Amino acid sequence: MSNVLIDWDNLTFSITPTKEMAISKCSIDGKWTPVEYIPYGNISISPAAGILNYGQGLFEGLKALRTKNNEVVLFRPIENAKRMEAGCKRLCMPIFPSEEFVKTIKELVKRNIDYLPPYKKGSLYIRPLIMGTGAILGVAPAPEYTFLTYVSPVGPYFKGGMTLIKLEIIDDYHRAAPNGTGGVKAASNYVSGMLPSKRAKERGYSEVIFLDAKHCRYIEEVGAANFFCVINDILTTPRLTGTILPGITRDSIITIAKDKLNLKVEERDIDYKEVSNASEAFCCGTGAVISPIGSIAYKNEVMFNKNQVGEITKTLYDLLTKIQRKEEEDPYGWVENVI
Ligand SMILES: *Cc1c(COP(=O)(O)O)cnc(C)c1O
Numbered sequence: 001m002s003n004v005l006i007d008w009d010n011l012t013f014s015i016t017p018t019k020e021m022a023i024s025k026c027s028i029d030g031k032w033t034p035v036e037y038i039p040y041g042n043i044s045i046s047p048a049a050g051i052l053n054y055g056q057g058l059f060e061g062l063k064a065l066r067t068k069n070n071e072v073v074l075f076r077p078i079e080n081a082k083r084m085e086a087g088c089k090r091l092c093m094p095i096f097p098s099e100e101f102v103k104t105i106k107e108l109v110k111r112n113i114d115y116l117p118p119y120k121k122g123s124l125y126i127r128p129l130i131m132g133t134g135a136i137l138g139v140a141p142a143p144e145y146t147f148l149t150y151v152s153p154v155g156p157y158f159k160g161g162m163t164l165i166k167l168e169i170i171d172d173y174h175r176a177a178p179n180g181t182g183g184v185k186a187a188s189n190y191v192s193g194m195l196p197s198k199r200a201k202e203r204g205y206s207e208v209i210f211l212d213a214k215h216c217r218y219i220e221e222v223g224a225a226n227f228f229c230v231i232n233d234i235l236t237t238p239r240l241t242g243t244i245l246p247g248i249t250r251d252s253i254i255t256i257a258k259d260k261l262n263l264k265v266e267e268r269d270i271d272y273k274e275v276s277n278a279s280e281a282f283c284c285g286t287g288a289v290i291s292p293i294g295s296i297a298y299k300n301e302v303m304f305n306k307n308q309v310g311e312i313t314k315t316l317y318d319l320l321t322k323i324q325r326k327e328e329e330d331p332y333g334w335v336e337n338v339i
Contacts, residue, residue, distance in 0.1 A: 008118055015152050028145070032096060037108065051142075058091060059185055065325060080248065123153075124152070163292075166204070168205040173210070175192065176244075221244055225288070227281070236265075236267075250284055253316055261312070263312070276303045290313060
């Protein structure tokens with residue numbers, strides 16, 4: 001029986017300290033130490049740590065859910081491991097083995113099981129990190145790395161129906177540059193979006209839509225989520241150019257849209273002006289799964305405006321969230337049991 005006092009009905013997306021976190025260390029060309037499970041809490045690192053000075057680090061994000069039958073499941077954790085591996089290569093950090101990653105996450109979820117919300121009350125958000133924690137004064141890869149994973153219970157993204165979000169296309173700030181690190185979950189990618197996002201909120205929008213840095217014309221992402229729209233009955237999303245983060249939700253949506261809904265899907269450059277021709281639009285990521293877009297404006301001019309959730313958007317949301325909770329057939333083997 002759980003001895004943890006959490007108000008399951010009032011969880012939000014915020015940090016709740018839990019029981020244990022997982023940690024392992026590695027020298028630049030050495031092997032990772034066996035993963036240790038230690039009490040959740042502060043860590044001590046050198047003031048000259050690579051992550052503190054030069055932002056050498058990345059994160060991942062996934063969640064554990066409870067099913068109707070009280071099983072505990074993860075969604076495609078191997079994809080997070082692979083994406084982390086790609087990020088480690090780009091950021092000159094040693095790779096953390098994929099099988100070890102999945103094994104560690106499962107063990108950590110079990111150890112913090114008292115913090116996993118009941119069925120449909122939210123999820124246990126899992127946040128793995130890899131960062132340069134060795135001391136280095138010059139700009140170069142750190143001599144030592146830390147793999148750290150912590151978890152936190154979070155509430156369901158939508159409480160009582162999906163809510164439509166209001167977005168603003170901006171052209172004076174970009175998220176990622178060609179040949180930069182936009183395609184990996186580098187910690188340093190996220191701070192540059194905070195100022196435009198804050199400004200958009202002050203203007204009454206939920207988030208910004210970033211355009212590509214080279215042409216300042218093609219849609220890239222919505223804050224830190226992938227973008228989709230329906231144009232002439234074709235589910236359309238920006239192609240992965242290297243500046244767009246390859247979302248696992250994005251990939252899952254493309255797959256089920258083709259296989260289960262028999263939809264035509266296109267991954268291509270989307271000129272921002274094309275949103276005027278869209279019948280539906282949404283953004284996606286682990287947190288909300290799918291978040292329907294109500295309106296899109298550019299320089300105060302509304303280019304897309306809907307007052308209800310689109311049919312394809314709703315169908316994809318229901319289908320994907322049911323697969324994730326084992327309430328719909330999963331021919332892909334995406335869902336993995338922890339318990
Ligand atoms: C994490 C992230 C996403 C969504 O990825 P998922 O794997 O679906 O959670 C999209 N865009 C950015 C910039 C991200 O960091």
